[in-house]
Amino acid sequence: MDTKHKRLFIGLGICLLLFAMIISMILNQPYQYHGFIVPPVQHDNHVFLRTEEGPMNLTKYHNRYVLLYFGYTYCPDVCPTSLAKLKIALSELSEADRSKVQVIFVSVDPDRDTLEKINEYAKVFGTDFIGATGTRTEIDLVTESLGVKYKINPPDENGNYSVDHSAYTYVIDPNGYLVMVWSHEILAEEIAEDLTHLIETGIPVDQQLLAGPTPTSIICSLTLIPEFVNNGQGLYEHNCAQCHGVDLGGIPGWRTPLADGSHLAPPLGISSVIWQKTETELIEVIKEGKNVEKPIHMPAFESTLSDEEIYSILQYIYSKWSINQQNYFAGSLTPTP
Numbered sequence: 001m002d003t004k005h006k007r008l009f010i011g012l013g014i015c016l017l018l019f020a021m022i023i024s025m026i027l028n029q030p031y032q033y034h035g036f037i038v039p040p041v042q043h044d045n046h047v048f049l050r051t052e053e054g055p056m057n058l059t060k061y062h063n064r065y066v067l068l069y070f071g072y073t074y075c076p077d078v079c080p081t082s083l084a085k086l087k088i089a090l091s092e093l094s095e096a097d098r099s100k101v102q103v104i105f106v107s108v109d110p111d112r113d114t115l116e117k118i119n120e121y122a123k124v125f126g127t128d129f130i131g132a133t134g135t136r137t138e139i140d141l142v143t144e145s146l147g148v149k150y151k152i153n154p155p156d157e158n159g160n161y162s163v164d165h166s167a168y169t170y171v172i173d174p175n176g177y178l179v180m181v182w183s184h185e186i187l188a189e190e191i192a193e194d195l196t197h198l199i200e201t202g203i204p205v206d207q208q209l210l211a212g213p214t215p216t217s218i219i220c221s222l223t224l225i226p227e228f229v230n231n232g233q234g235l236y237e238h239n240c241a242q243c244h245g246v247d248l249g250g251i252p253g254w255r256t257p258l259a260d261g262s263h264l265a266p267p268l269g270i271s272s273v274i275w276q277k278t279e280t281e282l283i284e285v286i287k288e289g290k291n292v293e294k295p296i297h298m299p300a301f302e303s304t305l306s307d308e309e310i311y312s313i314l315q316y317i318y319s320k321w322s323i324n325q326q327n328y329f330a331g332s333l334t335p336t337p
């Protein structure tokens with residue numbers, strides 16, 4: 001091969017390699033849901049409503065994704081568009097996936113919407129869509145627990161009235177937890193994409209836990225002792241910060257493995273995932289190191305730090321986590337079981 005061809009060949013090789021790297025980066029990206037992920041603490045056990053076929057408890061649909069939409073049949077445009085969107089989205093799913101989804105339209109206007117009327121209305125959009133409602137108290141129990149807002153407006157001279165209501169679709173997972181909310185603006189294709197991923201993989205634990213503050217009375221179930229945290233900060237800065245960063249942010253690019261397979265120091269603070277480990281595992285890594293045979297590795301601190309010093313450093317690290325991360329680590333916040 002002459003030099004010109006050789007160069008061309010190498011150039012082509014580099015292009016291919018870059019292309020492969022970009023593709024693998026795209027493939028490694030976790031799926032970003034179009035809906036808002038909700039921390040899974042809102043259980044639907046008490047969702048009790050009425051349908052034309054009789055009383056309905058949502059627990060009946062555990063093992064499917066339930067899509068709840070609140071509205072009323074006199075609704076001029078918002079409800080029909082939302083329900084039509086759900087219909088299109090579901091038609092884009094495979095048959096197997098389709099059978100794992102149940103749409104329930106809940107009327108917040110039981111004075112005008114009889115069970116028969118709601119059922120008929122829901123079936124216009126999907127033969128297996130369910131129409132439901134309840135007494136005012138039953139409805140309020142459901143809307144309050146899910147954070148749904150609605151307001152019945154005063155009637156005009158003909159007695160007609162409109163109802164303002166949240167135009168979100170509420171996604172309840174097969175275990176009965178509210179896990180996601182779709183806005184009115186979402187597209188049918190985006191709903192279909194989210195559903196496919198929900199059914200296939202669910203929501204990764206870190207995306208769920210970082211979705212919002214813990215809305216329970218547990219403020220923080222991890223005990224942080226100020227003296228240890230304080231002491232730990234000094235020890236951290238002296239022993240760990242040069243690799244894991246003063247702000248515990250790790251070294252940029254830590255995700256990408258180097259040619260020899262070793263990794264740069266990962267973050268230990270809020271953006272890390274070490275809160276998914278146990279304290280025993282963390283102590284072990286710090287004492288014994290990790291991948292110590294690799295050029296870039298986590299050194300062993302067994303001979304340089306005492307147990308109390310390691311404990312102090314850990315306390316400092318915990319203090320940098322979000323409340324959700326701390327609660328998860330302490331075992332008091334479990335994502336959908």
Ligand code: HEC
Nearest residue numbers: 239240243263264265266285286290291296297298299313
């Ligand atoms: C010389 C650089 C260096 C120093 C100093 C260092 N680390 Fe690391 N640490 C690393 C590297 C590199 C890794 C990733 C190893 C791997 O995954 O192959 C790591 C990994 C870790 C992990 C495991 C993360 C995981 O997800 O498995 C913990 C925990 C950790 N370090 C804590 C500490 C603490 C605490 C200190 C201070 C006592 C410290 N490190 C000091 C480089 C360092």
